[in-house]
Amino acid sequence: MSLFKIFRCDPEQNVPARYQGYRMETEEGETVLSALVRLREEQDPSLAFRASCRSGICGSDACRINGRAGLPCKAQVSEHLQDGVVVLEPLRGFPVIRDLVVDQTRFWEKLRQVKPWLIPGDPDPEKERLMRLVQEDFDGLSHASDCIFCAACYAECPMAGDDKPYLGPAALLKAYRFAVDPRDAGGEERRAALEGPGGLWRCHLAFRCTEVCPKEISPAAAIGHLKNEAARRHLGLGAKGPRELRANGTLEAVAEGAGKDGD
Numbered sequence: 001m002s003l004f005k006i007f008r009c010d011p012e013q014n015v016p017a018r019y020q021g022y023r024m025e026t027e028e029g030e031t032v033l034s035a036l037v038r039l040r041e042e043q044d045p046s047l048a049f050r051a052s053c054r055s056g057i058c059g060s061d062a063c064r065i066n067g068r069a070g071l072p073c074k075a076q077v078s079e080h081l082q083d084g085v086v087v088l089e090p091l092r093g094f095p096v097i098r099d100l101v102v103d104q105t106r107f108w109e110k111l112r113q114v115k116p117w118l119i120p121g122d123p124d125p126e127k128e129r130l131m132r133l134v135q136e137d138f139d140g141l142s143h144a145s146d147c148i149f150c151a152a153c154y155a156e157c158p159m160a161g162d163d164k165p166y167l168g169p170a171a172l173l174k175a176y177r178f179a180v181d182p183r184d185a186g187g188e189e190r191r192a193a194l195e196g197p198g199g200l201w202r203c204h205l206a207f208r209c210t211e212v213c214p215k216e217i218s219p220a221a222a223i224g225h226l227k228n229e230a231a232r233r234h235l236g237l238g239a240k241g242p243r244e245l246r247a248n249g250t251l252e253a254v255a256e257g258a259g260k261d262g263d
């Protein structure tokens with residue numbers, strides 16, 4: 001028998017926050033999301049949570065599982081039982097709408113600030129923009145494109161969430177995805193957001209985003225690359241092209257270049 005301790009709260013009905021315990025038998029290999037669905041069907045139809053694909057694709061069910069942001073559809077109950085208990089709470093840093101459901105409005109607003117779409121140098125709307133068939137070009141952005149916007153990274157980042165101005169790891173990862181796209185020419189248009197008060201320099205590289213990402217992406221590495229690019233520009237070293245931006249050793253290049261200038 002497993003015990004699920006679930007955060008319950010309904011601000012609209014003035015129901016105060018509390019933890020409610022539910023006991024149920026779970027099967028070998030059963031996911032936390034499957035258990036949540038059964039709990040709602042069998043014990044408490046008032047339990048509120050989001051879910052859609054049940055396969056780690058839509059990102060809608062993200063919440064905290066034993067204090068760490070994750071996807072219940074990818075988490076097996078047996079692997080998360082601690083002394084027979086699994087604790088489920090809403091993501092940190094968001095207003096709670098009800099139980100495990102949070103209001104992600106600010107998360108999406110911040111994402112829009114980085115203009116997360118292709119900004120071509122040639123604005124001809126009829127023109128087809130083919131990706132060159134260079135595997136290295138594609139690899140650089142395909143992994144960053146795997147982000148499912150579950151907001152786990154944003155919730156765990158000590159600099160993001162609540163009323164903080166920081167754009168957060170998911171938005172900056174998206175900016176990186178276009179910075180390394182050889183078809184994109186939107187660097188200037190995104191600069192105000194990336195280098196403004198809520199931009200790159202708010203990141204202290206705590207790496208929590210990378211630790212919790214359910215798609216095993218490293219937003220921290222992407223942010224590091226964008227910082228290096230910004231530093232190069234400020235040091236007068238010139239911007240790197242998309243391929244060079246992806247290359248390892250960018251930090252060293254900045255340090256070497258700064259040393260050569262001798263000032």
Ligand code: FES
Nearest residue numbers: 054056058059073
């Ligand atoms: S339900 Fe879609 S990612 Fe979990």
